[in-house]
Amino acid sequence: MKPPITSLFEPRSIAVIGASQDRGKVGYSILKNILSGGFRGKIYPVNPRGGTVQGLPAYRDVEEIPAEVDVACIAIPARKVLAAVERCGRKGVKYGVVITSGFSEVGNTEEEKAIVQRAREYGMGILGPNIFGIYSAAASLNCTFGPEEVAPGRVGIITQSGAIGLAMIGKTAAENLGLSAMVSVGNKSDIDEADLLEYLVPQELTKIILMYIEGIKNGEKLVEHLKKATAVKPVIVIKSGRSKRGAMAAASHTGSLAGSDEVFDHIMRQCGVLRAEGIREAFDWCSFFSRNPLPRGENTLIITNGGGIGVLAADACEKYGLSLYDDTQKLKDAFSTVVPAYGSSKNPIDMTAEASSRDYEAAFETALNLDPVHAVLGLYCETAVFDRENLAAMISRNDERLKKGGKPVSFSLLGGENTARDIGVLEKGGVSVFDDVYQAVSPLGAMYFYHRHLHDRPGPPLTASIDVHAVETVVDGALKEDRTFLFAHEAQTLMGTAGIPVPRSALAGTLEEAVKIAEGIGYPVVMKVVSKDILHKSDVGGVMLDLLNRSEVIDAYQAIVGNALNAVPNAVIEGIEVTEMVQPGTEIIVGARRDKIFGPIVMVGLGGIYVEVMKDVSFRSFPLDRKEIIKMIKEIKSYPLLLGVRGEKTKDMDALAEVIVRLGSIILHCPRVSDIEINPLMVYEQGLGVKAVDIRVLIRKQP
Amino acid sequence: MKPPITSLFEPRSIAVIGASQDRGKVGYSILKNILSGGFRGKIYPVNPRGGTVQGLPAYRDVEEIPAEVDVACIAIPARKVLAAVERCGRKGVKYGVVITSGFSEVGNTEEEKAIVQRAREYGMGILGPNIFGIYSAAASLNCTFGPEEVAPGRVGIITQSGAIGLAMIGKTAAENLGLSAMVSVGNKSDIDEADLLEYLVPQELTKIILMYIEGIKNGEKLVEHLKKATAVKPVIVIKSGRSKRGAMAAASHTGSLAGSDEVFDHIMRQCGVLRAEGIREAFDWCSFFSRNPLPRGENTLIITNGGGIGVLAADACEKYGLSLYDDTQKLKDAFSTVVPAYGSSKNPIDMTAEASSRDYEAAFETALNLDPVHAVLGLYCETAVFDRENLAAMISRNDERLKKGGKPVSFSLLGGENTARDIGVLEKGGVSVFDDVYQAVSPLGAMYFYHRHLHDRPGPPLTASIDVHAVETVVDGALKEDRTFLFAHEAQTLMGTAGIPVPRSALAGTLEEAVKIAEGIGYPVVMKVVSKDILHKSDVGGVMLDLLNRSEVIDAYQAIVGNALNAVPNAVIEGIEVTEMVQPGTEIIVGARRDKIFGPIVMVGLGGIYVEVMKDVSFRSFPLDRKEIIKMIKEIKSYPLLLGVRGEKTKDMDALAEVIVRLGSIILHCPRVSDIEINPLMVYEQGLGVKAVDIRVLIRKQP
Numbered sequence A, B: 001m002k003p004p005i006t007s008l009f010e011p012r013s014i015a016v017i018g019a020s021q022d023r024g025k026v027g028y029s030i031l032k033n034i035l036s037g038g039f040r041g042k043i044y045p046v047n048p049r050g051g052t053v054q055g056l057p058a059y060r061d062v063e064e065i066p067a068e069v070d071v072a073c074i075a076i077p078a079r080k081v082l083a084a085v086e087r088c089g090r091k092g093v094k095y096g097v098v099i100t101s102g103f104s105e106v107g108n109t110e111e112e113k114a115i116v117q118r119a120r121e122y123g124m125g126i127l128g129p130n131i132f133g134i135y136s137a138a139a140s141l142n143c144t145f146g147p148e149e150v151a152p153g154r155v156g157i158i159t160q161s162g163a164i165g166l167a168m169i170g171k172t173a174a175e176n177l178g179l180s181a182m183v184s185v186g187n188k189s190d191i192d193e194a195d196l197l198e199y200l201v202p203q204e205l206t207k208i209i210l211m212y213i214e215g216i217k218n219g220e221k222l223v224e225h226l227k228k229a230t231a232v233k234p235v236i237v238i239k240s241g242r243s244k245r246g247a248m249a250a251a252s253h254t255g256s257l258a259g260s261d262e263v264f265d266h267i268m269r270q271c272g273v274l275r276a277e278g279i280r281e282a283f284d285w286c287s288f289f290s291r292n293p294l295p296r297g298e299n300t301l302i303i304t305n306g307g308g309i310g311v312l313a314a315d316a317c318e319k320y321g322l323s324l325y326d327d328t329q330k331l332k333d334a335f336s337t338v339v340p341a342y343g344s345s346k347n348p349i350d351m352t353a354e355a356s357s358r359d360y361e362a363a364f365e366t367a368l369n370l371d372p373v374h375a376v377l378g379l380y381c382e383t384a385v386f387d388r389e390n391l392a393a394m395i396s397r398n399d400e401r402l403k404k405g406g407k408p409v410s411f412s413l414l415g416g417e418n419t420a421r422d423i424g425v426l427e428k429g430g431v432s433v434f435d436d437v438y439q440a441v442s443p444l445g446a447m448y449f450y451h452r453h454l455h456d457r458p459g460p461p462l463t464a465s466i467d468v469h470a471v472e473t474v475v476d477g478a479l480k481e482d483r484t485f486l487f488a489h490e491a492q493t494l495m496g497t498a499g500i501p502v503p504r505s506a507l508a509g510t511l512e513e514a515v516k517i518a519e520g521i522g523y524p525v526v527m528k529v530v531s532k533d534i535l536h537k538s539d540v541g542g543v544m545l546d547l548l549n550r551s552e553v554i555d556a557y558q559a560i561v562g563n564a565l566n567a568v569p570n571a572v573i574e575g576i577e578v579t580e581m582v583q584p585g586t587e588i589i590v591g592a593r594r595d596k597i598f599g600p601i602v603m604v605g606l607g608g609i610y611v612e613v614m615k616d617v618s619f620r621s622f623p624l625d626r627k628e629i630i631k632m633i634k635e636i637k638s639y640p641l642l643l644g645v646r647g648e649k650t651k652d653m654d655a656l657a658e659v660i661v662r663l664g665s666i667i668l669h670c671p672r673v674s675d676i677e678i679n680p681l682m683v684y685e686q687g688l689g690v691k692a693v694d695i696r697v698l699i700r701k702q703p
Helices: A027-036 A078-091 A110-123 A164-173 A193-200 A220-230 A244-253 A263-269 A280-293 A307-319 A326-335 A356-370 A388-404 A416-429 A439-453 A467-478 A488-500 A509-522 A551-565 A610-614 A626-635 A639-643 A653-669 B028-038 B077-089 B107-119 B162-173 B194-198 B219-230 B242-253 B263-271 B279-293 B305-319 B328-335 B357-369 B386-402 B416-429 B438-455 B470-481 B488-495 B512-521 B550-567 B610-614 B626-635 B640-644 B653-669
Strands: A012-018 A042-046 A071-074 A095-098 A125-127 A133-136 A140-144 A152-157 A179-184 A207-212 A235-239 A272-275 A299-304 A375-381 A409-413 A505-508 A523-532 A542-546 A574-578 A586-593 A599-606 A619-622 A673-683 A688-694 A695-699 B014-019 B042-047 B071-074 B095-097 B125-127 B132-135 B141-143 B152-159 B179-184 B208-213 B233-239 B272-277 B299-304 B375-380 B409-414 B503-510 B526-531 B543-547 B574-580 B584-596 B599-606 B618-619 B675-685 B688-690 B695-699
Touching: A012 A027, A012 A078, A012 A140, A027 A042, A027 A164, A071 A078, A078 A095, A078 A110, A110 A125, A125 B141, A140 A439, A140 A626, A140 B132, A152 A164, A152 A193, A152 A280, A152 B263, A164 A179, A164 A207, A164 A280, A164 B305, A164 B375, A164 B416, A193 A207, A193 A220, A193 B125, A207 A280, A207 B194, A220 A235, A220 A263, A220 A619, A235 A263, A235 A280, A235 B141, A244 B305, A263 A272, A263 A619, A263 A626, A272 A280, A272 A439, A280 A439, A299 A356, A307 A375, A307 A409, A307 A439, A307 B162, A307 B242, A326 A356, A356 A375, A356 A388, A375 A388, A375 A439, A375 B162, A375 B543, A388 A409, A388 A416, A388 A586, A409 A416, A409 A439, A409 B162, A409 B526, A416 B162, A439 B279, A467 A488, A467 A653, A467 A695, A488 A653, A488 A673, A488 A695, A505 A509, A505 A639, A509 A551, A509 A574, A523 A551, A542 A551, A551 A574, A586 A639, A586 A653, A599 A610, A599 A626, A599 A653, A610 B640, A619 A626, A626 A639, A626 A653, A639 B610, A653 A673, A653 A688, B014 B028, B014 B077, B014 B141, B028 B042, B077 B107, B095 B263, B107 B125, B152 B162, B152 B194, B152 B279, B162 B179, B162 B208, B162 B279, B179 B194, B194 B219, B208 B279, B219 B233, B219 B242, B219 B263, B219 B618, B233 B279, B233 B512, B263 B272, B263 B618, B263 B626, B272 B279, B279 B438, B299 B357, B305 B375, B305 B409, B305 B438, B328 B357, B357 B375, B357 B386, B375 B386, B386 B409, B386 B416, B409 B416, B409 B438, B470 B488, B470 B653, B470 B695, B488 B675, B488 B695, B503 B512, B512 B526, B512 B550, B512 B626, B526 B550, B543 B550, B550 B574, B584 B653, B599 B610, B599 B653, B618 B626, B626 B640, B626 B653, B653 B675, B653 B688
Parallel strands: A012 A042, A012 A071, A071 A095, A095 A125, A152 A179, A152 A207, A207 A235, A235 A272, A299 A375, A375 A409, B014 B042, B014 B071, B071 B095, B095 B125, B152 B179, B152 B208, B208 B233, B233 B272, B299 B375, B375 B409
Antiparallel strands: A133 A140, A133 A179, A505 A574, A523 A542, A523 A574, A586 A599, A586 A673, A599 A619, A673 A688, A673 A695, B132 B141, B132 B179, B503 B574, B526 B543, B526 B574, B584 B599, B584 B675, B599 B618, B675 B688, B675 B695
């Protein structure tokens, strides 16, 4: 058990081990930043030479400090860190902030493990190593070697990259955004993002959380924490390594695994986390969330003085998932007095290039008072007739009124130097204003994603009860033969224990048995020779399809045996397999596996040979609730196939959802089953169920 | 024949019809802008009251002007425009620039047509109506009612939106970009984008062409001009109406058809045109092209002081289609002395957060001297140790050296106020520098698209010789019956005349004929009853599949006739169709049609039931060369199916390409065939050809 995480962010006292007078040293910068940052607790420089450091009495050893120490910031050479941690532990320090690099990031994993091990023995937590430190507005604590001046504010940032984090300190200040906290997690030897969320989620000052991630170590823990976090406040993530090349670069650059970006992306969506592409977008979103109320509904209204820019904005709205308000009668009633006859009172509201600031004012006021409008996008093209001296004030005023009225609002202004100046002034004044339509729409899109997440709370997670004992028996049998996979009939048994329908099948030793089995299954059936001496069954005439009745089964049995012995005279024939002939359906792939990073995950997608080519699949962390399963299925591009194309009926979504839950449950309850894939799963019309045609199962000795 | 387009951009004289002393009038602003813009030719105000306008003697009528008039700018009420055009025509004016609105954009199409008709009688060209005018740097002509000050420069802009165009005048100045020309095309009643390209493409001052398009009238003409243009200089297009909603808004907002955005997008790519998403991106690309040399090869190198930002940049490079230089040995040899031991001399070159401006200098110099590096991306995160007072000068110096060395370069700087200031200074100084990695990479991506276009010149366009007479005969037959489509056997005949293989098939009137046909085709065959009295052939047992030999054909014939007469006792049986049983192959869709906007176009994509769901298709304007056909096929996501998945052999791409050419040629040469679609076209292994299974052909009376 670690001490409460609040001790890390709001310590009553801090020791700086490696505090220095030497301006070139990291221990100098950190102590200087703590001092100039106005930290309200006690500060204890530690330096083996003792004396005075930056005006404070220095202790030769952390253990000499005559009072309690909540946090020790360690900025000394790597080889000395372990001993310092030992002393901190003895002293009862709650958290060690290990700035020093030269550990797992350069392959020195053992030393890092030893440090964490030692700290744990004393119940002490370790942040880092290989970090620039921690900033906490609540404690006025700037325990970093970054810029001296940090603007306090509403965004809490957790960053795995030191360089990006340090640069972000300046950027948040320059962009008038302000930090509630900034934590560098570095090698994440002990404390990771999930631990830090425990502080940031309930904390008052933090209105938005931004995380820069390169790789994740414990995905299951992170998912659990993120789900809780997004129920309380927006969480924005930048994860590098989206591309193959980027993932390679990330793997060489950090210790942790980059993982499949696609799985990460889908699971973040499941958690309600907003994933930004780059830093610009993430900052735009943070600003927008920090300045705007959440909308009360889905209807966005565009107000413009240029038709062309209105169309561009409508394009952007579709790209970012905004719904444009569409009640043309209500819009006409409300805007007919505001919009000139040659303009448009349809959405986008086009006030034409003749519009003045008073016309805009009237339009924004109408939007404010029109109840079904929930968010506003204001567009402006510089024109000759517009009274541009009034632009900034008009926008500022209406921005404030709309926000107060509970309506988020974003602006895009296109024009020359004057317009650029107005954008600068408005931006400083807290208005979300851009010089590009797409950039103006993106944050509103992010806000609507979050709005929908908040209004669509998950139900109870679904799991199916699995006959674990039966599964274990099958797995034991295969492991005894040193296999890492199951044979087809074993996989079918597994499906049977989980209640997933497979084609009925049995082995006939005699002609009479074959007929009996076929009659039991019902026609048509398929028959195949089973013999380890015959590998390519079709080639020797050992397979017969579409057998329609008793007499065809009799003919086929004789033909197959004859063909087989004709081709391989001494073949030992173990029997003839008689199998239900599977009716064609919509071919879907369903999978479940224990992901290295995220633990149990499930997958659904377009099956058959198209899996590899179209890669039309979606992933989720398991378990999950029914709504999320439906979302997951709807996300695949080929979802219309399940709704039925070309006059077909809707397919059996319930049965498909059930298979997803059952596969996930096997993975959850049977740790030695690492991977299950059904491809194709034939999905039939509503009410007619599914059939698992081809099943692959991977197993392992050690869970 | 219109007068040379140079007369419009570089007139020796201009008359302003509607020139005014009244500051509220458009005719005032235009004359004022012409005067203050320093136009070097003669200026003639025309106003029925005569006298003096803005210090110049005014003429009551354009015909009173005692000298030649090249351009007449018309800014008078709509109802008076036609008469003014008539007088201009009589006067011998070469181009009328009709500012006035109130024509086809508000439904007044007749008046607009009359104006163009009248102008044509006099050999005069019409720009507009419904425009803000024309600016031309070569003539120092600001014949617009936009801003008085226009920054001359290297970008020629053609815009269909007045508001966006006017705002862009200011924006180009504010962004230090500068205009060579700006033309508002408005309703495009006569002169369109293609006509204007005739001036801008050969013109010296114009280095880049930017077009804002809402809808296209004559796509074939535009394509022809764009192909020529991109061979000479980059062309960037913004087209609104990407989304369904946007397209709706565009259609209500302009007269012209928005068309299918997907077709537009693919055809622009075929023309080598760069399509920007929004105005920000378009401006970034224009700036970048105006400042940077074209690269000599594909290898981009990233130089960074932060690993994380390097990974983000690698992601962005993949998104925008850049190739990262990958020769690790050469990179190691070149950069080992520049990069510290704990950095990385792999691409991205990571100089670590310890890097100073001197380290960057060394790295950029190495990149300059390393021959196989063709483009550079410079990344910077603000750090505590960097000597930031040297940042701007260092970047400026290296930017210049790299460009001089023929290597385009883009920068992204992340940091606080100082960094923002440096970005501003560098930007003004002509450096392509951004505060976001994705934004920095996007223009380089655009440049590489253009680089590839220039280095991959098209071969001769392919067409197939079509037996037009045979096609016409089939079409005549169908049109006589008032049909707008062909029956299956007619469509098959059409394929036959074009040499596209279809399943062999013939109608048997007797059992003996059926056997003869089957033996001719080869087994297996399919047999179907043909009778207009029997609609659902399968339901009555009128279809038999997979008939393997003579005796099965005999049995099937008797069974089919028996079943048919049993089900519909008085049915008139025209015969039994005997058809080759088509072997399964890769199911592709191929189409060709006469597009309303672009004329003959061809399409290829994933066929079968997946067409509607996956929409995995690509389009091209026809005719096209072989390389472009291959590109078109490679663009579809399911292309790997044609390469062969799961150990299959490569499919017959030559035969597929040939079908595309033949379908396109039918459309090209037979104007009454408006639409052909083959789905599926079975594509077999290399050398085994294709087979057109299902063919739909639409026809029309009037081409």
